[in-house]
Amino acid sequence: MNQRFEYRPRGRDVVRVDLFGESSDWRNPVGLDRETDGTFACVVDLPPGIYQYKFLTRLGDNEAEWSLDQDNPRTRSARGHQNSVIAIDGAPEPWLFAPSPPWITELERGGVRILVGARDARSSPRPEVHVEWSENGGATWSRTALAHAFDEDEHTFFVRDDPRLGAEARGSIGRRRRAAVRGSLHAYARGRTGRELVEASDRLRHLRRSLSSGGGSR
Numbered sequence: 001m002n003q004r005f006e007y008r009p010r011g012r013d014v015v016r017v018d019l020f021g022e023s024s025d026w027r028n029p030v031g032l033d034r035e036t037d038g039t040f041a042c043v044v045d046l047p048p049g050i051y052q053y054k055f056l057t058r059l060g061d062n063e064a065e066w067s068l069d070q071d072n073p074r075t076r077s078a079r080g081h082q083n084s085v086i087a088i089d090g091a092p093e094p095w096l097f098a099p100s101p102p103w104i105t106e107l108e109r110g111g112v113r114i115l116v117g118a119r120d121a122r123s124s125p126r127p128e129v130h131v132e133w134s135e136n137g138g139a140t141w142s143r144t145a146l147a148h149a150f151d152e153d154e155h156t157f158f159v160r161d162d163p164r165l166g167a168e169a170r171g172s173i174g175r176r177r178r179a180a181v182r183g184s185l186h187a188y189a190r191g192r193t194g195r196e197l198v199e200a201s202d203r204l205r206h207l208r209r210s211l212s213s214g215g216g217s218r
Contacts, residue, residue: 001047001088006071007032007040013060014040021053021083029056048089049100052076076117077153094119096155111163116146121156129158 007017017040018029032040032055055067068075069084074093076085090098096117097103105113114131121127129146146158 001045002043003046003086003088004041004043005030005032005053005069007055007057007067008070009038009040010070012057014057015060016058018056019044019053020056022049022051023053046088047100049098050085050087050090050096050103052083052085054083076155080153082153094121096157107161107163109163111161113159113161114144114146115149115157115159117152117155117157119155122151126156131160 005019007014017032019032019042020026020029023044023046024030030042030044032042034040053069055069056064057067058064068082072084072086074085074087075082076096077083085096087096087098090096090103096119097115103115105115107113116129116131118127118129121129126148130143131146132141132143134141144160144162146160149157149159151157
């Protein structure tokens with residue numbers, strides 16, 4: 001998916017802007033081009049996922065500083081280091097989830113590991129977090145509960161290793177001889193505000209390649 005990133009100088013003497021982030025392992029910056037209105041912008045092709053990023057701006061006096069994306073309110077931070085975050089084909093606030101690793105990872109012996117982040121979920125008792133998925137267009141649904149895994153400054157993370165999804169997906173793949181597992185993936189939490197339901201994706205894209213052979217457990 002082509003994602004546009006913008007940085008607006010807002011009256012500052014900015015001469016160069018580079019995009020750093022998880023899309024390039026924080027090692028290979030992408031330069032933003034100055035447009036006629038003074039905005040710096042670039043377009044990056046990103047697969048589904050959750051990406052942290054930051055702008056490195058260079059001023060006219062050769063001073064450099066890191067900046068969050070002022071046009072994107074979503075952030076993620078750990079140990080006091082805060083970055084902007086964007087979800088490509090993923091869940092909206094308050095969730096951190098997308099149909100790609102590390103949020104869904106195929107396990108070596110079959111099944112998948114599901115990881116979901118929730119903003120401000122440190123209340124006591126913690127909210128219950130579940131994941132639902134369908135492999136037949138929503139005709140039937142499977143459901144699994146996630147357990148607390150770890151905390152960051154802004155988010156609490158929940159995880160579950162579930163052997164069922166891998167086995168069911170392989171059976172479906174084998175019958176249809178297709179690599180795509182269609183359906184919907186939902187994450188919801190029950191807490192003080194009641195039940196929240198958000199659609200994360202209409203396809204489990206990450207399984208296309210890993211299950212393309214339709215084989216059994218390795």
